[in-house]
Amino acid sequence: MRLTEPPPQPLVQLIDVDFGPNVSLGSTVGPTAILSPDGTRLDFVAQGSDGIPRLFTRRLDEPQTSQLPGTEEAYTPSSPPKDSGSHSSLVES
Amino acid sequence: MKKIRLDGGQPIILCDAPWGRGGSWGEDNVIIAALDTRAGLSRIAADSGKAALITERESGEISHRWPQVLPGGKAVLFTANSVPANYDEASIAVVSLPDRHKKVVLEHAGLYPRYLPSGYIIYVTKGSLFAVPFDLGKLAVHGTPKIVLENISSDQSYGFAQLDFSQSGTFLYHRGGTEALRTIHWLYSDGKTELLSSEGAIYNMPRVSPDGGRLAVVVADGSSADIWVYDLGGRGSRIRVPGVPSVSTNPLWSPDGKYLVFQSQGGIFWTLADGADKPRLLTKSSRAQTPSSFTSDGSQLIFFEQLPRGGALIQKISLRMQSGLLEAGEPELVLKTSTGNPFPALSPDGKWLAYASSAESGNYNVYVRAFPDGGTQKVISTSGGNFPVWSPTAKELFYRTQDRKIMVTTYTVKGDSFIAEPPRPWSEKQLANTGLTPNFDLDPKNKRFAVVMSADNPEPPETRSHMTLVVNFFDEVRRRVTLGAK
Numbered sequence: 001m002r003l004t005e006p007p008p009q010p011l012v013q014l015i016d017v018d019f020g021p022n023v024s025l026g027s028t029v030g031p032t033a034i035l036s037p038d039g040t041r042l043d044f045v046a047q048g049s050d051g052i053p054r055l056f057t058r059r060l061d062e063p064q065t066s067q068l069p070g071t072e073e074a075y076t077p078s079s080p081p082k083d084s085g086s087h088s089s090l091v092e093s
Numbered sequence: 094m095k096k097i098r099l100d101g102g103q104p105i106i107l108c109d110a111p112w113g114r115g116g117s118w119g120e121d122n123v124i125i126a127a128l129d130t131r132a133g134l135s136r137i138a139a140d141s142g143k144a145a146l147i148t149e150r151e152s153g154e155i156s157h158r159w160p161q162v163l164p165g166g167k168a169v170l171f172t173a174n175s176v177p178a179n180y181d182e183a184s185i186a187v188v189s190l191p192d193r194h195k196k197v198v199l200e201h202a203g204l205y206p207r208y209l210p211s212g213y214i215i216y217v218t219k220g221s222l223f224a225v226p227f228d229l230g231k232l233a234v235h236g237t238p239k240i241v242l243e244n245i246s247s248d249q250s251y252g253f254a255q256l257d258f259s260q261s262g263t264f265l266y267h268r269g270g271t272e273a274l275r276t277i278h279w280l281y282s283d284g285k286t287e288l289l290s291s292e293g294a295i296y297n298m299p300r301v302s303p304d305g306g307r308l309a310v311v312v313a314d315g316s317s318a319d320i321w322v323y324d325l326g327g328r329g330s331r332i333r334v335p336g337v338p339s340v341s342t343n344p345l346w347s348p349d350g351k352y353l354v355f356q357s358q359g360g361i362f363w364t365l366a367d368g369a370d371k372p373r374l375l376t377k378s379s380r381a382q383t384p385s386s387f388t389s390d391g392s393q394l395i396f397f398e399q400l401p402r403g404g405a406l407i408q409k410i411s412l413r414m415q416s417g418l419l420e421a422g423e424p425e426l427v428l429k430t431s432t433g434n435p436f437p438a439l440s441p442d443g444k445w446l447a448y449a450s451s452a453e454s455g456n457y458n459v460y461v462r463a464f465p466d467g468g469t470q471k472v473i474s475t476s477g478g479n480f481p482v483w484s485p486t487a488k489e490l491f492y493r494t495q496d497r498k499i500m501v502t503t504y505t506v507k508g509d510s511f512i513a514e515p516p517r518p519w520s521e522k523q524l525a526n527t528g529l530t531p532n533f534d535l536d537p538k539n540k541r542f543a544v545v546m547s548a549d550n551p552e553p554p555e556t557r558s559h560m561t562l563v564v565n566f567f568d569e570v571r572r573r574v575t576l577g578a579k
Binding site: 024025028029030031032033034035036037038039041042043055057060068069070071074075076078079080081082 | 095097099103104113114115116117118119120122124139162248251253254255256257258259260261262263265267495558560562
């Protein structure tokens with residue numbers, strides 16, 4: 001018989017964002033990745049083999065990622081507070 | 094600062110952001126952002142890009158950064174700090190947008206505060222995530238902060254944490270710690286190092302004395318920062334420069350090695366290097382003034398003063414020692430820069446001024462001008478550079494790259510022309526991440542640098558493609574804060 005119930009554990013899920021051996025998440029300054037307000041999409045900064053950080057986006061339920069054109073040297077991405085269907089994102093670069 | 098549609102198109106430029114430190118998009122299509130490292134927060138119209146300052150740093154405050162527009166769009170949560178390159182115990186503040194009233198809600202708490210829709214503020218200190226209930230109406234915390242998660246990757250130099258959350262309660266973070274402790278070494282051009290201080294601490298801004306026998310360095314501890322002077326000779330002793338209140342940074346040796354000038358709240362101070370007397374005010378200002386270079390005879394001091402809306406004034410003052418007390422004349426403008434961290438350095442012959450600017454390329458690069466100014470500047474670094482240091486014995490100018498390595502250029506002077514050869518790496522060794530604060534200085538007597546290095550192992554590359562997702566995070570925070578309160 002157990003005298004006390006163990007505290008509930010959080011449900012943790014590891015997301016593996018795999019870009020291959022020559023790409024890594026991250027920028028020098030600021031958070032690397034942000035979630036969309038509805039939690040369905042991930043926008044993030046990643047460096048390719050050329051070492052230049054760029055902005056990428058992917059849906060959490062899909063493995064494909066899309067690189068956003070013209071976002072070289074981007075950092076500290078931020079989303080509008082509500083998804084409106086016309087997703088836009090703030091990027092400092 | 095730019096914005097881009099995720100469903101296609103090119104980025105649209107909104108406004109200048111020389112050294113952005115975070116932006117938050119409010120519900121009324123207004124963005125609140127830290128556009129520069131040494132300025133207050135700005136309000137930017139997301140359609141037009143028109144920007145206006147909404148906070149001004151108080152005396153002693155270094156930076157307002159990483160803002161978050163709170164629900165309702167009437168107030169903004171942000172990080173406010175007074176210690177350079179150490180945000181682990183920064184203050185958490187809010188500003189009310191209608192009246193621009195600013196107040197600190199948690200003093201010396203941690204970095205990167207975020208308000209959760211469930212009514213809590215979370216923030217990180219030393220890799221631990223804390224949560225505390227927050228009253229959105231009163232803009233005040235109530236209760237005691239509790240740890241809710243460990244091993245959150247954070248950057249104490251820049252003051253951010255690798256975390257985000259959705260409105261639905263999903264939490265995203267990068268596991269890891271902070272690059273916390275640093276050590277001081279001699280660094281030689283072949284990459285060899287020699288430990289100067291085995292005790293790990295949060296060091297930055299090392300300055301080697303003119304005779305090479307002592308080292309002044311800033312040691313940050315929580316919300317304070319003091320200057321220590323290490324005897325590099327046989328005794329290996331150290332003394333702490335007698336304190337002025339709050340934070341002392343940016344030490345600079347007088348050319349005769351008898352005294353130090355440094356930055357603190359209220360202006361530039363000076364003190365005898367042996368710690369025999371209390372520091373005394375040299376220049377008085379409510380703005381941050383950073384001593385940066387002496388003329389070789391010690392008769393003039395070059396410093397820069399950061400402006401409230403970004404940028405800096407490089408100035409000079411004449412100095413005179415009168416009855417054992419150092420006196421300063423009136424400041425004279427040398428150069429106005431559009432960026433806040435020029436760190437000017439005067440050449441050994443006093444005819445050239447090297448400094449950093451990001452006005453031309455967006456990245457900091459090192460430039461040289463005649464001193465007094467002849468109106469033209471010579472670019473030295475082309476792929477990023479800061480913190481110029483002149484060799485006192487050779488025609489060499491050193492600087493630090495963006496990825497924290499030391500470069501060198503050899504130069505010649507022909508008439509009024511400064512001719513610099515293409516810069517080359519002096520060492521491949523990467524220095525500690527101290528943000529936009531200096532982490533190296535040349536030993537004037539030897540070909541080596543005193544450098545600040547990370548005492549921790551760097552993050553393994555394979556961890557940089559993983560992040561951790563927690564669902565039902567808001568419930569978990571509530572549970573852990575409630576459990577911790579019982």
